[in-house]
Amino acid sequence: MTVNVSLNPALVRWTGHEGLPRFDAVKDEDFAPAFDAALAAHEAEIEAIANNPEPPTFENTIVALEIAGDELSRVSALFWNKAGAHTNDLIQALEREIAPKMSRHYSKIGTNPVLFARIDALWEKREDMGLDLEAMRVLERHWKGFVKSGAKLDKPDQERLAEINERLAGLGAKFGQNVLGDEKLWALVLASEEELAGLPDFLLDSMAAAARDRGEDGKYAVTLSRSIIEPFLTFSENRELREQAFKAWIARGENGGDTDNRAIIAETLSLRAEKARLLGYENYAALKLDDTMAKTAETVNGLLMQVWEKAAARAREEEAELAKLIAAEGRNHEVMPWDWRHYAEKLRAETFSFSESELKPYLQLEKIIDACFAVAHRLFGITATEKKGIAAYHPDVRVFEIRDAQGRLVALFLGDYFARSSKRSGAWMSSFQSQHKLPLKNGATGEIPIIYNVCNFAKPAEGKPALLSLDDARTLFHEFGHALHGMLSNVTYPSVSGTGVSRDFVELPSQLYEHWLTVPEILKTYAVHYRTGAPMPEALLEKVLAARTFNSGFATVEFTSSALVDMAYHTAEATSDPKALEAATLESIGMPQSIVMRHRSPHFLHVFSGDGYSAGYYSYMWSEVLDADAFAAFEETGNPFDPEMAARLKAHIYSVGGAIDPEDAYKAFRGKLPSPDAMLAKRGLVAPIL
Template identity: 35%
Template sequence: MPMQSTMYDKLLLLPLFQGLCKEDFTSILEKVRLHFQKYTAGSRIVKQGDYCNNIIFILQGEIRAESVDHTYHYTIHETLESPQIIEPYSLFGMYPQYTASYYAHTNVNAITIDKAYILSELNKYEIFQLNYLNMLSNRAQTVYRKLKSPHASDTLDKIVNFMQLRCITPTGEKKLQIRMEDLAEQIDDTRINVSKVLNELKDGGVIRLSRRIIDIPDMETLSNYKENKKTLFMENPFLQPYTTPHGTVPFDKIELVHYEPAIREGISQEDKEINDIISNPEKPTFKNTILALEQSGKLLDQVTTVMFNLMSAETCNELDEIAEKMMPLLSEHSNNISLNEKLFERVKQVYEERKNLKLTPEELRLLEKTYDGFVRNGANLSEEDKVTFRKISTELSSLTLRFSQNHLKETNSYELLLDSEEQLKGLPESIIEAAAHTAKEKGKNGWIITLQAPSYVPFMKYSENRELRRKLYMAYNTQCIHDNEQNNEDVVKQLVNLRMQLAQLLGFKNYADYALRKRMAENSERVYQLLDQLLEAYTPTAREEVKEIEALAQRTEGKDFQLMPWDFSYYAEKLKNEKFNLDEEALRPYFELSRVKEGVFGLATRLYGVSFKENKDIPVYHPDVQAYEVYDKDGSYLAVLYTDFHPRAGKRSGAWMTSYKEQWIEANGTNSRPHVSVTMNFTKPTPNKPALLTFSEVNTFLHEFGHALHGIFANTRFKSMSGTNVYWDFVELPSQIMENFAIEKDFLNTFARHYQTNESIPEELLQRIIDASNFNVAYACLRQISFGLLDMAWYTRDKAFDGDVREYEREAWKRTQLLPPVKETCMTVQFGHIMSGGYSAGYYSYKWAEVLDADAFSVFKEKGIFNQDVAQSFRDNILSKGGTEHPMTLYKRFRGQEPTIHALLKRNGIK
């Protein structure tokens, strides 16, 4: 019979027939009976264990192989494409049986040839014999290589080898039905390791997991995963040594795809480090347990630090999604460490022997901090309560992230578009110009006011349009309370209730008691004592301040005019101008950003002898960012300082200091220096004007720079106690003490010059700044007290909350509110400090630190504000020490006594 070209072409693709010419095929077909068969999708072609009496050629369609191992309880499904020969190697031998069942996956066309014809006819063709022998040889060699391959070094290799050894072909789609414990037993590994690797493969899109089923879309991808992973690691900047100046973050090389694999690798590395600690056969010591734990997790810390910092400074939806995906994994990993019984047992043994170990004070502090950290994170809980603790921790990590993301989206999504010059009345030229620039950037005509501080704050101060002020005020103060996806009411309830549950699980009455145990305040009673003391001292003056502002407004608007919250800043500014002839906008020309920066850097030079040198070779994450090397007075390198001054999309509002690398002493004695960043949202420059700051923004710069100095001067042995790693109500002292310099003439005269004329700020204007420094100080204090009381109201609860968030807030603020409440507004749902920013049961810290900074700065005032001996003492006893000793011990060493409230009252003119 004639040989059809298409059949010939398909058969020729099979290794059994390669090399046979068309004439040979024709000759074969004259002597061999071919059985043409069709199988419908789902029908069985052969059954596992059946004798192999035929050779079956699949010409068209897909088949599915199913091999079952009843001894070890697993089943492997494989999808095979045509052309295909079903187990030609099973045709001869001692056990000529099929090793799997084969089914038609789609409709299938096949040819069957009897075993007898193979023996009698096809054997006459030498090339056929060679092909067949070659197939058998290849099969034998493959099996031999797999059986004799070196013992797999890790769980991933073991899983890959298991599949390769048992699969019919090395490529294509596979499905393994097996219980986790059976797979672990088969590959001689632990169930936990198998679970981790399978989840990594699932997250990497290499496999799909369902109950007792591992779906492998492409076996070749699984086989090459490790090699591909190595290649990816070689291209991942997080996973290579940083070759940048001072080992700074290679922002110019980091891409979104690098975060997840680096985080997973970081978790894997720290898991190994923890396992090394707990499997150490030696008796637990400070070095092999506490120090080893302190030094673990370097890679993970490195990656997550960059990710979380950029989520505030330069985020996007994709980065948020990566973080959202990683948060449960990171929370689980953290819990795996803090709830690791074997690890805690080693820590506990060292802790119980602490009196006999001859530890240095810093070592003892680290030991106590480590032990206490385990206890506060549930190490002493029952197994059942540990499960609950894990669940709460994971939920909290996801909820805090969601809270922040919702607020950022609300802030960035709002814009007030002004389309007439009438709406601009009262606004300074700098604000009008900035608003026009924003509109142009967004491709719109007119002027855009946003909820970012450099836009919102001056509009509320200067706009003559009361309705627009009200509109903007309502937009700002109703963020995250609208009926949309960014509503944070339920998130707040969950955060408050979960924190309460966590505290009560650990034996505390409420979350405040839990949090304050590791603060200078120690308990909620002392917090309320401070807030009540301040409230009593400042309220009478604050009432008079509000009365005076309302009187001014009524002189302008009529005696029946009621001062509302959206009027306060506007008329307060007018009164300030009237009393002191001081218009903040008139100050801007003297506070050009680059000059202010020189002044602030110069202050550090004058106090501490340090210098700053910009290094443009240090990579940055945005063109707005500048990087500086900081050098000590002896010329030695101290730190890297990043500055990021202006608002933009993807950057949250406010101002903050953060670290990209902490300071610590390495094992070889090298003092590994820190990389810190100050991030602000100052008014942006325009094409016609440089960035001109308000006096308030100068204060903000000094504040965050104070935090930066706390990081820059860090000089501790251990990273976890370095820089700003101190009690939360002590961390604001270094920042707030710097604000005192803002009203010192000798400091302002060093940099305050008119950006156009270069004239120094006039002496009488300097005096007016100083005279006005306490303007509305009592009202401002009450505002801060109200935030502290709100914070405490949420976190001193000992019962779950399911009420009205706004109503609860109004009740908490009742004693501090001097203006009519606006029922639609809500601070709590956007109060990132206490909900997602680390100040939960800690907002009082600002007033606590204000007491400290007023008392501490009195030493500078007594000895001279630039006195280098006082500055050196502050550096040696406060800034460099981090959390190595109790804050009050450090403070008394600098000041010689405990702080009192009197210096603060005196500074603010309160009697």
């Protein structure tokens, strides 16, 4: 690899432990010149491929495209990691500049007529080239990608499409920064006994640490980090403070001023609709769903409404139970959104004789991390070993080697678990480097995956363990399921590696992995009390398992309403008032006033901070239909770690990436495609399947 003189070599030559980046050798100021150099280098590579005098072949065109842009990939991986997980004013300013610049760069490639002519020629004779299934999928992905980039449009439409993509990139970056800005600025600082009434010790510890971070020693801060706000809404006995905190939480991105996202949403939706029309699609949902398992908005809405009807009916029953508790306390108010978690927790304690605060001492972060690794070892034969003293992109980040049953290094994994003001909210998996087997220009053949998980758990006080809620523990398993999808990848081409699959299939490995958290032998082994080391009592374990579908109406209404609004936005002809469309959609489905969308539009990062899950938030539920059926395959054997089933799972789901069609992948594992019945039963919305 030839390194440009203006490019810090540490950005592109990763000489750290087993090929890890040398994070400590990279400065924020290095990124701007590095992007300029890497973009220029990639452009030169693309021109060389396009203008190759030899006739197009799979090797000199498609394989060449697969390995082009290595410097840009590395600089981008480091930068976008920093932008999401440890940002600052300089990085945010550069993000607003780089996002549209990258869009321009890829628009230029996607509309290069000479390059597309080579790809199109290969596409036309694809059946006569002797390609294997994976290579055919890679060729199809490149050809479709160019078509959707406007390769077949006339010049004025190509130019307009490039303008749209560039503007959308800038809007997405600003949207995410605005949400982070609102989260960072807001805190409710408390001190009196009345204000702290009902709050358990684990939450007080987290709130005290958050207050110290804000210069309020000796006080307690409610922040908009989910790991603090949700338990506060659950346990606080002060209804006025619950309302204040809840309204701040759902108002992120809708507070007026520089961080208000409403105008961004309106412009984003307008530009997406125009983009779809330019490319010949009825609406943006049709464009996004073209290469998914669901295929059409009608199919998506059909599934969502089937679930909605059952979920809304269950939520009405749950609300009636909560209203009884409120009345029993001598109060006369309706169940409002800031009441639901509080009284649901009381109902859980009454119904199952345990509370979240009773459970939490048994869910130590360290032990749940161990459980994640232990399940992966039993299912897939891999072993994780932490390597201390290796500098990552933040001092809290931990580095692990992942080795197979023969002791070979197959991946590096980084875990970034604690919330901080420089990190956007939520939890996610991403990669610095994806697995593949192609020979590279630097002389190497193939690369191992370097994967990371980012979470936002409340950081405990010094010397105290981090304790998780059951939802937190599920999140940890979920994101590690994504990580396994990347780390177990075994494909030839980088574009179909790991999570390079259709959007409504990508959540299958992660959601499926959550099931092993509540396998009784895993909880018995790893759910141990942080003070005594005693395992969770059998009686409590039985209650936890019995309560798995408790409050399922609420949780499903929260999710499904968000997914339906997402689809409404991207199937509407036009909307100048997204807030009105959100309200009209919720009214049309009968949204209870006591529940709010899991992600209201002004902070719906999945949909508006970039393009990832736009017209695609439904995919969590689509994948849940698959994951419920997939885990049922293990249950049918009587062994959640059945070796034959685990081998099939690895071979057909976790290791193949996008090398084969997702429907074919699932049928190779299970023998059939599922119905929603197992998912509905898992959520407790229909009777269990016997």
